[in-house]
Amino acid sequence: MTDDKIADEDILRRAAIDRSTRLPVLFFxxxxxxxxxxxxxxxxxxxxKFYYPGFLDTPWLFFLNYGRSNPAFMGALVYGWAIQAGxxxxxxLMARLCRAEVKNPVTLLVAGxxxxxxxxxxxxxxxxxxxxxxxxxxxxKAVWPILLGAYSLVVIWLITMFMRRESGEVxxxxxxxxxxxxxxxxxxxTANVFIHILPGAAVAKAATNAWFLSSMIxxxxxxxxxxxxxxxxxxxxxxxxxxSQLALIGFWGLAILGxxxxxxxxxxxxxxxxxxxxxxxxxxxxxxxxLAIAINHHMTLKGNHQLVETSPTMRFTAVGxxxxxxxxxxxxxxxxxSLGKFTQISQTTTAFQLLAVYGFFTLTIFGAIYFxxxxxxxxxxxxxxxxxxxxxFSTYGIVALVGLHFIGGMWQAAAYAQFxxxxxNAVSAGRPYAIGVSVAWASIVISNVIFLYHLGxxxxxxxxxxxxxxxxxxxxxxx
Amino acid sequence: MSSFRNFxxxxxxxxxxxxxxxVVIPHAKMKAQEILTWEDQELGTELSYPxxxxxxxxxxxxxxxxxxxxxxxxxxxxxTYLGFESWRPDFGxxxxxxxxxxxxxxxxxxxxxxxxxxxxxxRVGPDLSNAGYRHDEQWHHAHxxxxxxxxxxxxxxxxxxxxxxxxxxxxxxxxxxxxxxxxDPGKGFEVVPSEDARALVGYLMTLKKDQPxxxxxxxxxxxxxxxxxxxxxxTKEG
Numbered sequence: 001m002t003d004d005k006i007a008d009e010d011i012l013r014r015a016a017i018d019r020s021t022r023l024p025v026l027f028f029x030x031x032x033x034x035x036x037x038x039x040x041x042x043x044x045x046x047x048x049k050f051y052y053p054g055f056l057d058t059p060w061l062f063f064l065n066y067g068r069s070n071p072a073f074m075g076a077l078v079y080g081w082a083i084q085a086g087x088x089x090x091x092x093l094m095a096r097l098c099r100a101e102v103k104n105p106v107t108l109l110v111a112g113x114x115x116x117x118x119x120x121x122x123x124x125x126x127x128x129x130x131x132x133x134x135x136x137x138x139x140x141k142a143v144w145p146i147l148l149g150a151y152s153l154v155v156i157w158l159i160t161m162f163m164r165r166e167s168g169e170v171x172x173x174x175x176x177x178x179x180x181x182x183x184x185x186x187x188x189x190t191a192n193v194f195i196h197i198l199p200g201a202a203v204a205k206a207a208t209n210a211w212f213l214s215s216m217i218x219x220x221x222x223x224x225x226x227x228x229x230x231x232x233x234x235x236x237x238x239x240x241x242x243x244s245q246l247a248l249i250g251f252w253g254l255a256i257l258g259x260x261x262x263x264x265x266x267x268x269x270x271x272x273x274x275x276x277x278x279x280x281x282x283x284x285x286x287x288x289x290x291l292a293i294a295i296n297h298h299m300t301l302k303g304n305h306q307l308v309e310t311s312p313t314m315r316f317t318a319v320g321x322x323x324x325x326x327x328x329x330x331x332x333x334x335x336x337x338s339l340g341k342f343t344q345i346s347q348t349t350t351a352f353q354l355l356a357v358y359g360f361f362t363l364t365i366f367g368a369i370y371f372x373x374x375x376x377x378x379x380x381x382x383x384x385x386x387x388x389x390x391x392x393f394s395t396y397g398i399v400a401l402v403g404l405h406f407i408g409g410m411w412q413a414a415a416y417a418q419f420x421x422x423x424x425n426a427v428s429a430g431r432p433y434a435i436g437v438s439v440a441w442a443s444i445v446i447s448n449v450i451f452l453y454h455l456g457x458x459x460x461x462x463x464x465x466x467x468x469x470x471x472x473x474x475x476x477x478x479x
Numbered sequence: 480m481s482s483f484r485n486f487x488x489x490x491x492x493x494x495x496x497x498x499x500x501x502v503v504i505p506h507a508k509m510k511a512q513e514i515l516t517w518e519d520q521e522l523g524t525e526l527s528y529p530x531x532x533x534x535x536x537x538x539x540x541x542x543x544x545x546x547x548x549x550x551x552x553x554x555x556x557x558x559t560y561l562g563f564e565s566w567r568p569d570f571g572x573x574x575x576x577x578x579x580x581x582x583x584x585x586x587x588x589x590x591x592x593x594x595x596x597x598x599x600x601x602r603v604g605p606d607l608s609n610a611g612y613r614h615d616e617q618w619h620h621a622h623x624x625x626x627x628x629x630x631x632x633x634x635x636x637x638x639x640x641x642x643x644x645x646x647x648x649x650x651x652x653x654x655x656x657x658x659x660x661x662x663d664p665g666k667g668f669e670v671v672p673s674e675d676a677r678a679l680v681g682y683l684m685t686l687k688k689d690q691p692x693x694x695x696x697x698x699x700x701x702x703x704x705x706x707x708x709x710x711x712x713x714t715k716e717g
Binding site: 049050051052053057059062063065066067068070071129130131132133134135138162163170175178179182183186190194195198199200201202203204205206207208209211219252255256259260262263266267268269270271272275278279282337340341344345346347348349350409412413416417419420421422423424426427428430431 | 482483486487489490491493494496497498500501502505506509510512543544545546547548549550551553555557558560561562563564566567568569570584585586587589590591592593594595596597598599600601602603604605626630632633634635636637638639640
């Protein structure tokens with residue numbers, strides 16, 4: 001056989017694999033994107049209500065008040081969008097990297113429907129007044145078995161794909177996906193069983209809640225996001241990852257330290273002091289694997305930064321990966337008493353969660369979606385400028401939002417620390433920042449309306465055909 | 480396949496350690512919380528911490544949870560090295576500007592008997608660890624119905640949906656809210672708290688997380704004179 005023939009067969013095989021993933025992956029992407037739009041709209045509403053409770057406060061809309069809309073928006077964002085889109089990317093990457101077709105994709109669709117049902121019951125349940133007021137576990141108690149069952153089904157499919165892989169080689173992205181397959185059920189079952197089912201000390205449950213939130217970030221969202229980064233940067237550059245040694249350090253460092261994080265949020269709280277202390281140390285030490293990961297990506301990219309200009313996937317991925325490093329550095333800084341006392345219980349909490357979920361994870365997954373969807377529907381994204389708008393509205397939005405929440409939170413906490421000043425000072429200190437945050441939310445809503453519209457056209461196969469891919473900026477950079 | 484098995488074993492081994500140390504062991508240890516007893520010097524009686532049966536109003540706590548109060552209110556007073564947060568001038572009954580009442584930081588035993596410790600996410604409104612001392616039930620009802628009527632700068636949403644507006648039949652109800660201005664339900668009508676609102680206020684009134692601690696747990700404050708918990712104690716009795 002000639003090399004050409006092998007290459008042709010290779011392309012056909014890859015197309016066949018892509019085709020087999022089409023139904024489930026597109027399902028997870030579109031339903032995720034719809035949840036994202038729902039989440040950011042509720043996010044905007046709750047951001048206005050944060051400083052102006054009279055907004056949309058008619059008698060029949062009472063359920064939109066901050067206490068319910070805030071957890072509902074977080075639930076929709078994390079479970080409706082983030083994990084769902086992450087599952088979509090994981091299925092596609094697993095099929096590609098193991099060169100294994102998805103067998104019986106209908107089962108994955110069933111899992112996807114159950115997942116969506118769970119999220120729907122959860123979000124509606126919070127609005128209807130069945131929420132639990134626990135961070136990232138605010139869905140009514142009955143929902144978690146549905147979500148767990150649906151996720152487990154996806155995990156079984158991913159693992160069987162891994163078992164059927166063609167060559168012995170295991171890519172870095174596959175480690176991370178397997179990690180997320182393994183960690184999510186463990187973390188999720190632990191949190192729900194210890195908090196909802198087992199009797200126990202109330203304070204230990206609160207600590208488990210804080211641990212759960214952080215573990216969800218470091219051991220579920222970060223692995224899924226990094227799987228995407230580790231695949232797309234080398235893929236688009238057409239060169240291997242700079243160092244597999246650094247990749248190993250990054251992965252195992254995260255695996256060893258990720259589960260220790262989270263409780264630093266409760267420093268000074270009614271817990272044995274070693275618990276927040278250990279978590280604080282873990283959050284600081286995690287900078288070592290994060291540095292390894294960042295250097296690895298940077299060195300892989302070295303000399304090819306112009307691709308960040310032209311390739312939508314590259315641009316979203318690179319910005320997402322940078323925000324990941326920023327998230328980890330800020331978390332480490334706030335693990336110290338001197339800074340942490342201002343950031344621990346203020347608006348800054350929201351800044352951290354959104355920096356991880358939207359800043360890092362969502363932008364990275366957008367990058368992956370811009371790469372994957374054209375290969376599944378057989379046509380190209382319609383307009384580079386629409387992608388560009390999506391990128392700028394999203395990036396400006398999230399950077400402004402995180403910055404304002406971060407500084408506003410410190411300001412607010414500092415005002416609360418002045419104990420002899422009237423309460424009014426403390427309550428109104430964060431207000432100007434909160435108003436700015438609403439503007440940032442509006443920008444994020446706009447960006448996601450554009451994104452969902454664009455994605456919808458692609459799913460309906462109304463994209464461009466027979467031309468090159470949609471690129472950003474000057475088209476002559478096209479490779 | 481053995482490499483996959485090793486991979487999974489390594490993942491399990493790395494995760495088992497934090498899982499045991501941060502979740503399983505704390506749950507096991509805190510469940511069997513020791514009750515501390517000591518002889519009080521001044522009163523000459525035996526005291527214990529956590530003291531006696533918890534008086535937390537669980538139905539009210541359920542309303543607290545589902546209305547998302549914990550999104551804006553904490554129940555966590557930190558030690559003074561993280562901020563002095565036990566008292567503010569307009570906190571209500573606790574002390575006054577000249578004689579601020581110091582209340583000790585929150586401790587694990589304060590949540591005895593609760594299903595979940597709502598330590599809080601962010602502090603938009605004031606800390607509620609000792610909200611039970613600040614106002615009476617009427618005040619809480621009026622405040623929940625229209626927070627801005629009590630504090631013009633408040634950003635708390637109205638919880639009108641926990642109240643029932645109804646026609647006065649016969650005599651006006653004892654627990655009807657006294658509302659004025661725009662909020663006045665009109666002649667012949669009254670606004671009364673629902674079951675949920677009464678439970679929530681009942682819960683708020685039980686929030687008194689300042690039980691006396693044994694002397695060996697108390698840390699001297701910056702001046703090294705009196706200590707925080709004793710101050711809290713005196714107000715409670717006085």
